[in-house]
Amino acid sequence: MQNMSLRLRGLWADRSGLAAVEFAMIFPIMVAMYFGVVEYSSAISVDRKATQVARTLADLTSQSQTIADADLMSFGQAAKAIMTPYPGQPLVSYVTQVYIDSSTGAARVQWSKELVIDGAGNVTISGTAPHTQGTTVTLPSTLSVAKGTFVVWSEISYKYTPAVGYLVSKTGMTFRDVAYTRPRLVLCVTYPTAGFSNCATPL
Template structure:
């Protein structure tokens, strides 16, 4: 009986020794552990890069809006519609649908340096006459500024777990009028342009 069990026992020991010495499954195990981490890093990098690109386009859009408006002596509703359409083209290849943009003209009162909205048009127009806080270095009494605001809701394609409702990217731009002290809105249908308002 014992002599019959000995060869079986030896065979089991040899098989166990071979299994201990066999390293062929280590690569598969390491691959299975590393791949999920590598995929998270890869898609995280792609989403981060895409978010940075969209943020840059939001900045360009804000600068373009204020720049286009500041080059005019007066603007009409059709002019502003054209400015918004042109700036939306900057968002290509990203969809421009979640973009909200507004152009306003600000007046800085000479004595108090209070900043007041003269006119405002866009997605979320500001109330004329309302006050606004701007950087101190821009406060020059008796001058005007064209102020543009852009916000964009960036929804990552892969990162919905981290930001399911998206990330709101915003930027603003200030530009001095170039052709005249202020930009008149709306453009009168006839006659000469009125003087720049101060209230």
């Protein structure tokens, strides 16, 4: 019994291999924390870039006097550059100009275009307008816009797919944002090929 007691005491006091045991216990937690930080920090970065894309599209459009499809596609290239190093696809952007009715204050669509970046990184303009020309849309109640003026409205939708998907869903998450600006140089931004070329006669 005395020998067994001494052996048990010796086993209890033995510290050889303790570091390896502790590492084996802590390692899974460390890995989970590492991938969690990487995935969530990437998601936050993508969210901020999506916000910047929405603001950039609205800002570039509002600085123009008149635009064509080629101009809007150039704006799309700028959007793709902002998203770097994250893939530009799937990036869907809507750029719309609305008129705030001088009598009712309703926001009516003057022109609307959809920009799409495909899997190869090509920027294209969709043939279908995201908002039908002449229809009334609802702007945020917190947005204070004077009647009889125009507003450039951009919307962005970007699906972020994590590289690992350990803590974030492997199917990804979609970030959306909007931005509103007033035309900078003129009363409104005309878009002749979209059927709007006269600021004096809003739809």
